[in-house]
Amino acid sequence: MKWDLRRTARYYFLRLKRLQGSPYSLAMGLALGSSIAITPTLPLHTVMIVSSTLLLRVNTIAALLIATVISNPLTFIPQYWLAWRIGDFFFPDRLSWLRLKTVLTTLMDQGIIDSLHTLSKLSMDAMLVLLTGGMILAIPLGLLTYFVSYDFFYKLRQKRQQKHLLN
Numbered sequence: 001m002k003w004d005l006r007r008t009a010r011y012y013f014l015r016l017k018r019l020q021g022s023p024y025s026l027a028m029g030l031a032l033g034s035s036i037a038i039t040p041t042l043p044l045h046t047v048m049i050v051s052s053t054l055l056l057r058v059n060t061i062a063a064l065l066i067a068t069v070i071s072n073p074l075t076f077i078p079q080y081w082l083a084w085r086i087g088d089f090f091f092p093d094r095l096s097w098l099r100l101k102t103v104l105t106t107l108m109d110q111g112i113i114d115s116l117h118t119l120s121k122l123s124m125d126a127m128l129v130l131l132t133g134g135m136i137l138a139i140p141l142g143l144l145t146y147f148v149s150y151d152f153f154y155k156l157r158q159k160r161q162q163k164h165l166l167n
Contacts, residue, residue, distance in 0.1 A: 012068075027152075036063075
């Protein structure tokens, strides 16, 4: 079975185009979904998207659709790498390759309790670096998504209203 990227992109575009709601609700749902999907909080994406869209009363389906497009098995590695590089810029040497190698070497020589202590220090630094990088990615992506999609949905609504007036 051959995967056709153009066909898949068209499918998601048509799904977004057919969504019902105000341009604000749809655009804000897409902005929230894209912002959350780009962060390295993978197991919590759906919970965070549903709760934030319900809390803000914006389109949940739009948010989940865009999150599927942005955060999927094909994009995990580039997303996490980019979040790591950006986070490492703001917190240098907290999660460098040299530190990871040193920790792995140390773990081989330590007992269970010491290993857990070493891993807990590393995991806190990893969370700090990855979440910082993810949040820095999320803000401009969310803003860009909102403005582009608001314009798209506003024009689409105008076109539908004009078509309705002509009938």
